[in-house]
Amino acid sequence: MTNRxxxxxxxxxxxxxxxxxxxxxxxxTDPTQLAFYETLSGLVPFEQGLVTVASGATVSVTLTGTYTYYPFIVLRNNLNQVPGNWYYARLTLSSKSLTFKNNYSASMVIKYCVFRELDW
Incomplete structure:
Protein backbone atom coordinates (compact mmCIF):
# COMPACT_ATOMS: atom_id res chain seq x y z
CA MET A 1 0.00 0.00 0.00
CA THR A 2 1.25 3.48 -0.91
CA ASN A 3 1.76 6.12 1.79
CA ARG A 4 -0.47 9.01 0.67
CA THR A 29 10.69 14.84 -5.08
CA ASP A 30 8.52 16.52 -7.73
CA PRO A 31 5.77 18.81 -6.34
CA THR A 32 3.51 17.93 -9.30
CA GLN A 33 3.19 14.45 -7.74
CA LEU A 34 1.56 16.04 -4.68
CA ALA A 35 -2.09 17.08 -4.42
CA PHE A 36 -1.31 19.29 -1.41
CA TYR A 37 1.86 20.39 0.37
CA GLU A 38 2.90 22.95 2.95
CA THR A 39 4.29 25.62 0.59
CA LEU A 40 1.57 25.36 -2.06
CA SER A 41 0.13 28.79 -2.63
CA GLY A 42 -3.59 29.02 -2.09
CA LEU A 43 -6.15 30.56 -4.35
CA VAL A 44 -5.40 34.25 -4.72
CA PRO A 45 -7.96 36.64 -6.23
CA PHE A 46 -6.58 38.00 -9.49
CA GLU A 47 -9.43 40.29 -10.47
CA GLN A 48 -12.93 41.04 -9.25
CA GLY A 49 -15.86 43.31 -9.88
CA LEU A 50 -19.56 44.07 -9.57
CA VAL A 51 -22.13 44.02 -12.36
CA THR A 52 -25.81 44.92 -12.26
CA VAL A 53 -27.92 42.66 -14.46
CA ALA A 54 -31.61 43.35 -15.08
CA SER A 55 -34.14 40.52 -15.03
CA GLY A 56 -33.83 38.47 -18.23
CA ALA A 57 -30.77 40.43 -19.36
CA THR A 58 -27.20 39.57 -20.26
CA VAL A 59 -24.16 41.71 -19.38
CA SER A 60 -20.55 41.13 -20.45
CA VAL A 61 -17.28 42.38 -18.99
CA THR A 62 -13.78 41.95 -20.37
CA LEU A 63 -11.23 40.43 -18.00
CA THR A 64 -7.81 42.08 -17.92
CA GLY A 65 -5.67 39.10 -16.88
CA THR A 66 -3.95 36.58 -19.10
CA TYR A 67 -5.21 33.04 -18.59
CA THR A 68 -3.69 29.89 -20.07
CA TYR A 69 -6.48 27.75 -18.66
CA TYR A 70 -10.03 28.51 -17.54
CA PRO A 71 -9.66 30.16 -14.12
CA PHE A 72 -11.70 29.38 -11.03
CA ILE A 73 -14.51 31.96 -10.74
CA VAL A 74 -16.75 32.57 -7.73
CA LEU A 75 -20.10 34.36 -8.05
CA ARG A 76 -22.34 35.88 -5.41
CA ASN A 77 -25.35 38.17 -5.65
CA ASN A 78 -27.28 40.58 -3.46
CA LEU A 79 -30.43 38.38 -3.47
CA ASN A 80 -28.69 35.31 -1.99
CA GLN A 81 -29.57 33.19 -5.02
CA VAL A 82 -27.23 30.30 -5.80
CA PRO A 83 -25.61 30.37 -9.28
CA GLY A 84 -27.20 27.86 -11.61
CA ASN A 85 -30.71 28.17 -13.00
CA TRP A 86 -31.34 31.70 -11.69
CA TYR A 87 -28.11 33.25 -12.87
CA TYR A 88 -24.74 32.17 -14.22
CA ALA A 89 -21.58 33.39 -15.90
CA ARG A 90 -19.84 32.03 -18.97
CA LEU A 91 -16.23 32.83 -19.91
CA THR A 92 -15.01 32.91 -23.50
CA LEU A 93 -11.28 32.41 -22.97
CA SER A 94 -10.15 33.64 -26.41
CA SER A 95 -11.78 37.07 -25.97
CA LYS A 96 -11.58 37.15 -22.14
CA SER A 97 -15.30 38.01 -22.14
CA LEU A 98 -17.16 37.06 -18.96
CA THR A 99 -20.90 37.05 -19.71
CA PHE A 100 -23.53 37.10 -16.97
CA LYS A 101 -27.12 35.94 -17.54
CA ASN A 102 -29.94 36.76 -15.09
CA ASN A 103 -32.98 34.45 -15.33
CA TYR A 104 -34.43 35.66 -12.03
CA SER A 105 -37.57 37.83 -11.81
CA ALA A 106 -35.68 40.81 -10.38
CA SER A 107 -32.58 42.83 -11.15
CA MET A 108 -29.49 41.72 -9.24
CA VAL A 109 -25.97 42.86 -8.45
CA ILE A 110 -23.46 40.09 -9.03
CA LYS A 111 -20.00 40.12 -7.49
CA TYR A 112 -17.42 38.03 -9.30
CA CYS A 113 -13.95 37.00 -8.23
CA VAL A 114 -11.47 35.39 -10.63
CA PHE A 115 -8.61 33.41 -9.14
CA ARG A 116 -5.24 32.94 -10.80
CA GLU A 117 -3.76 29.56 -11.62
CA LEU A 118 -1.87 27.78 -8.86
CA ASP A 119 1.92 28.01 -8.85
CA TRP A 120 3.62 24.63 -8.73
Missing part, protein backbone atom coordinates in the same frame (compact mmCIF):
# COMPACT_ATOMS: atom_id res chain seq x y z
CA UNK A 5 -0.61 11.37 3.70
CA UNK A 6 2.18 12.78 5.85
CA UNK A 7 1.72 15.17 8.77
CA UNK A 8 4.66 15.76 11.06
CA UNK A 9 8.30 16.67 11.37
CA UNK A 10 10.65 15.81 8.52
CA UNK A 11 14.19 16.75 9.49
CA UNK A 12 14.10 20.34 10.74
CA UNK A 13 10.72 21.28 9.28
CA UNK A 14 7.10 20.42 9.86
CA UNK A 15 5.20 19.23 6.81
CA UNK A 16 1.70 18.36 5.72
CA UNK A 17 1.55 16.57 2.39
CA UNK A 18 -0.91 14.52 0.37
CA UNK A 19 0.36 12.67 -2.67
CA UNK A 20 -1.56 12.02 -5.86
CA UNK A 21 -2.74 8.47 -6.58
CA UNK A 22 0.15 6.11 -7.30
CA UNK A 23 2.84 8.19 -5.55
CA UNK A 24 4.37 7.56 -2.13
CA UNK A 25 4.28 10.80 -0.15
CA UNK A 26 7.50 9.86 1.68
CA UNK A 27 9.58 9.54 -1.50
CA UNK A 28 8.25 12.14 -3.98
Missing amino acids: IFIGQNGNSYQIRVSKAGYDVTTV
Whole structure:
Protein backbone atom coordinates (compact mmCIF):
# COMPACT_ATOMS: atom_id res chain seq x y z
CA MET A 1 0.00 0.00 0.00
CA THR A 2 1.25 3.48 -0.91
CA ASN A 3 1.76 6.12 1.79
CA ARG A 4 -0.47 9.01 0.67
CA ILE A 5 -0.61 11.37 3.70
CA PHE A 6 2.18 12.78 5.85
CA ILE A 7 1.72 15.17 8.77
CA GLY A 8 4.66 15.76 11.06
CA GLN A 9 8.30 16.67 11.37
CA ASN A 10 10.65 15.81 8.52
CA GLY A 11 14.19 16.75 9.49
CA ASN A 12 14.10 20.34 10.74
CA SER A 13 10.72 21.28 9.28
CA TYR A 14 7.10 20.42 9.86
CA GLN A 15 5.20 19.23 6.81
CA ILE A 16 1.70 18.36 5.72
CA ARG A 17 1.55 16.57 2.39
CA VAL A 18 -0.91 14.52 0.37
CA SER A 19 0.36 12.67 -2.67
CA LYS A 20 -1.56 12.02 -5.86
CA ALA A 21 -2.74 8.47 -6.58
CA GLY A 22 0.15 6.11 -7.30
CA TYR A 23 2.84 8.19 -5.55
CA ASP A 24 4.37 7.56 -2.13
CA VAL A 25 4.28 10.80 -0.15
CA THR A 26 7.50 9.86 1.68
CA THR A 27 9.58 9.54 -1.50
CA VAL A 28 8.25 12.14 -3.98
CA THR A 29 10.69 14.84 -5.08
CA ASP A 30 8.52 16.52 -7.73
CA PRO A 31 5.77 18.81 -6.34
CA THR A 32 3.51 17.93 -9.30
CA GLN A 33 3.19 14.45 -7.74
CA LEU A 34 1.56 16.04 -4.68
CA ALA A 35 -2.09 17.08 -4.42
CA PHE A 36 -1.31 19.29 -1.41
CA TYR A 37 1.86 20.39 0.37
CA GLU A 38 2.90 22.95 2.95
CA THR A 39 4.29 25.62 0.59
CA LEU A 40 1.57 25.36 -2.06
CA SER A 41 0.13 28.79 -2.63
CA GLY A 42 -3.59 29.02 -2.09
CA LEU A 43 -6.15 30.56 -4.35
CA VAL A 44 -5.40 34.25 -4.72
CA PRO A 45 -7.96 36.64 -6.23
CA PHE A 46 -6.58 38.00 -9.49
CA GLU A 47 -9.43 40.29 -10.47
CA GLN A 48 -12.93 41.04 -9.25
CA GLY A 49 -15.86 43.31 -9.88
CA LEU A 50 -19.56 44.07 -9.57
CA VAL A 51 -22.13 44.02 -12.36
CA THR A 52 -25.81 44.92 -12.26
CA VAL A 53 -27.92 42.66 -14.46
CA ALA A 54 -31.61 43.35 -15.08
CA SER A 55 -34.14 40.52 -15.03
CA GLY A 56 -33.83 38.47 -18.23
CA ALA A 57 -30.77 40.43 -19.36
CA THR A 58 -27.20 39.57 -20.26
CA VAL A 59 -24.16 41.71 -19.38
CA SER A 60 -20.55 41.13 -20.45
CA VAL A 61 -17.28 42.38 -18.99
CA THR A 62 -13.78 41.95 -20.37
CA LEU A 63 -11.23 40.43 -18.00
CA THR A 64 -7.81 42.08 -17.92
CA GLY A 65 -5.67 39.10 -16.88
CA THR A 66 -3.95 36.58 -19.10
CA TYR A 67 -5.21 33.04 -18.59
CA THR A 68 -3.69 29.89 -20.07
CA TYR A 69 -6.48 27.75 -18.66
CA TYR A 70 -10.03 28.51 -17.54
CA PRO A 71 -9.66 30.16 -14.12
CA PHE A 72 -11.70 29.38 -11.03
CA ILE A 73 -14.51 31.96 -10.74
CA VAL A 74 -16.75 32.57 -7.73
CA LEU A 75 -20.10 34.36 -8.05
CA ARG A 76 -22.34 35.88 -5.41
CA ASN A 77 -25.35 38.17 -5.65
CA ASN A 78 -27.28 40.58 -3.46
CA LEU A 79 -30.43 38.38 -3.47
CA ASN A 80 -28.69 35.31 -1.99
CA GLN A 81 -29.57 33.19 -5.02
CA VAL A 82 -27.23 30.30 -5.80
CA PRO A 83 -25.61 30.37 -9.28
CA GLY A 84 -27.20 27.86 -11.61
CA ASN A 85 -30.71 28.17 -13.00
CA TRP A 86 -31.34 31.70 -11.69
CA TYR A 87 -28.11 33.25 -12.87
CA TYR A 88 -24.74 32.17 -14.22
CA ALA A 89 -21.58 33.39 -15.90
CA ARG A 90 -19.84 32.03 -18.97
CA LEU A 91 -16.23 32.83 -19.91
CA THR A 92 -15.01 32.91 -23.50
CA LEU A 93 -11.28 32.41 -22.97
CA SER A 94 -10.15 33.64 -26.41
CA SER A 95 -11.78 37.07 -25.97
CA LYS A 96 -11.58 37.15 -22.14
CA SER A 97 -15.30 38.01 -22.14
CA LEU A 98 -17.16 37.06 -18.96
CA THR A 99 -20.90 37.05 -19.71
CA PHE A 100 -23.53 37.10 -16.97
CA LYS A 101 -27.12 35.94 -17.54
CA ASN A 102 -29.94 36.76 -15.09
CA ASN A 103 -32.98 34.45 -15.33
CA TYR A 104 -34.43 35.66 -12.03
CA SER A 105 -37.57 37.83 -11.81
CA ALA A 106 -35.68 40.81 -10.38
CA SER A 107 -32.58 42.83 -11.15
CA MET A 108 -29.49 41.72 -9.24
CA VAL A 109 -25.97 42.86 -8.45
CA ILE A 110 -23.46 40.09 -9.03
CA LYS A 111 -20.00 40.12 -7.49
CA TYR A 112 -17.42 38.03 -9.30
CA CYS A 113 -13.95 37.00 -8.23
CA VAL A 114 -11.47 35.39 -10.63
CA PHE A 115 -8.61 33.41 -9.14
CA ARG A 116 -5.24 32.94 -10.80
CA GLU A 117 -3.76 29.56 -11.62
CA LEU A 118 -1.87 27.78 -8.86
CA ASP A 119 1.92 28.01 -8.85
CA TRP A 120 3.62 24.63 -8.73
